[in-house]
Amino acid sequence: MKFKKFRFKRIKSTNNTAIRIIKESNYNLGMVIAETQVNGRGQYGRKWISSKGNLFISFFNELNQTNLSIYAITKINCLLVKKLLSSFTSKKILFKKPNDLLVEKKKLVGFYKKLYLQEIKNF
Numbered sequence: 001m002k003f004k005k006f007r008f009k010r011i012k013s014t015n016n017t018a019i020r021i022i023k024e025s026n027y028n029l030g031m032v033i034a035e036t037q038v039n040g041r042g043q044y045g046r047k048w049i050s051s052k053g054n055l056f057i058s059f060f061n062e063l064n065q066t067n068l069s070i071y072a073i074t075k076i077n078c079l080l081v082k083k084l085l086s087s088f089t090s091k092k093i094l095f096k097k098p099n100d101l102l103v104e105k106k107k108l109v110g111f112y113k114k115l116y117l118q119e120i121k122n123f
Contacts, residue, residue: 004030012039014058015114021060028062043099043112074099074113081109 004027011017011034018032037056040048050056068076075095082093082101085108094102099111 002029006030006032008032008034010034010036010038011056013037013041014056015041015112018058018060019114028060030060032058032060041112042110048110048112070113070115071098074111077111078109081111085109 006017006021008017011032014032014034014037016039017034018030021027021030021032034056036052037048037050040050040056042048066073078095078099078101082095085101086093089103091103093108096102099113100107101109
């Protein structure tokens with residue numbers, strides 16, 4: 001299936017919207033992008049501060065017979081994004097376990113992972 005982008009001006013949560021799309025459609029690979037997010041979520045039930053001007057994205061994909069743990073997938077995602085962002089800056093980007101990227105001791109990216117089970121589909 002083709003990668004699908006879903007764009008919104010204002011949204012409650014990119015994560016909740018991604019789950020709704022999974023439930024209500026046949027899409028199994030995509031991203032939800034919002035200019036503004038009013039009810040974001042962080043790790044361990046923490047509220048995600050969603051300041052205007054930031055970028056809010058949730059990616060979703062079906063996991064078929066992978067031997068990787070959620071932690072391993074998160075680490076791989078962090079390192080891929082770190083590599084991508086490094087091409088835009090000469091500043092050092094650090095990976096902080098379990099799921100953050102930092103620049104000059106400030107959080108640049110936080111990865112929130114969620115395993116959503118739908119019948120026989122694993123996202």
